Amino acid sequence: MKYVFGPVPSRRLGQSLGVDTIPLKTCNWNCVYCQLGRTRPVVNQRREYFPRHEILSEIKGTLGSERAGEIDWITFVGSGEPTLHASIGWLIRKVKALSDLPVAVITNGALLYKPEVRAELSPADAVLPSLDAGSASLYRKINRPHPEVTFKRLLEGLVDFRKEFTGCLWVEVMLVSGLNDTVSALQDIAAGLALIQPDEVHINLPERPPVEAWVNSPDSEGMLRARAILGSAARIVHPTRGKFDISQYQDPLEGIIAIITRHPLSQPELERILEQCTPNGLDNLITRLENDPRAQVVERYGDRFWVAASSFFPTKSS
Secondary structure (H helix, E strand, C coil), rough: CCCCCEEECCCCCCEEEEEEECCCCCCCCCCCCCCCCCCCCCCCCCECCCHHHHHHHHHHHHHCCEEEEEEEECEEEEEEEEHCCHHHHHHHHHHHHHCCEEEEEEECCCCCCCCCHHHHHHHCCCCEEEECCCCCHHHHHHCCCCCCCCHHHHHHHHHHHHHHHCCCEEEEEEEECCCCCCHHHHHHHHEEEHCCCCCCEEEECCCCCCHHHCCCCHHHHHHHHHHHHHCCCCCCCCCCCCCCCCCCCCHHHHHHHHHHCCCEEEHHHHHHHHHHHCCCCCHHHHHHHCCCEEEEEEEEECEEEECCCCCCCCCCCC
C-alpha cells in the first residue's frame, strides 16, 4: 500500500490507521526534533501531491479488510505536513461518509491562518496542532519554518480555528531541553495557550530519533515545571507499546517499509513486530531489511532506529 499504513499504536488514539497524503518529506517546518529527518527543501505549496481518488480507494480497501474493533481512529498524518495536500478536506469528508470511525488530523497548524484550511479540517473529530514556542524567536529556532508561515500567523490561525472548530482540539507541545523548558519559555507558551483555549495540552518528549543529535528531553524537574506552568489541561504523553499491524501485507518486509517511512522503529520494536508474524524467520527478515535500499539505521540516544533511506539524519548537527 502506498498511502495507508497500520494500524499502529498511538499514544492518544489507540490503534490508529494512518493516511499519508504527501511524499517524504514535504513540510513547511524543519523542526530540530523531527523523527523523519531534515526537510530539504522547506516547502509551502499546497497541491494534490498524490491523486485523491487513489488515496480514497486504498482507504476503502483497507477498511473493508480489517476486522471489527481493530481500528480506533483514522488519522491523517503525513510524511511532513498533511494540510499541504490540497484535497485533504475532500478526503476527510469522504472518509466520514464511508465510516463511523472518528477521524483525526495531526498537523503543525501553520496553515490554519488560511480560512480555507480551517474549513477543510472542520469535519474532523480531533485536530492535533503544535505550539512549541510562545515567541517568534524561539519558534524560528525550534521549528525552523518557511518564511511565509510566521509565528504571528501560527498563533492567529490556532485562535481562529478554536473559535470555529466544534471537535476536540488537542495542542501538542514538544519539550526540548535547553530551548523551551525554561520558566520564561514555558510562560510564553502558556500565554499562547490561554489565547487558544484548547481542550487538552499534550506535552511530548523527543523519544524517537530527533534529526539533530543534540536534541534531548528535559529532566524530571523540567517536566514538572512544564506541567505546573502550562496548566491543568496539560499532561505528559508517554510512548505506548501496542500492536503494529502488518498482516495485510503478503511480505512482512513491505509492511515494515511502510511503517518506517512515517514512524521510525527502534530495534526492539522491529523485532517484536517480526516475531509476531514470522517467529521462525526473524533473522532472515532482519537480514533482508539490512540489505534493502529503502531502509537505513540511525543511532540516537545510544539506540538503533530504523528509518526510511531517503530521510536525512546528519551525523553532525547545525
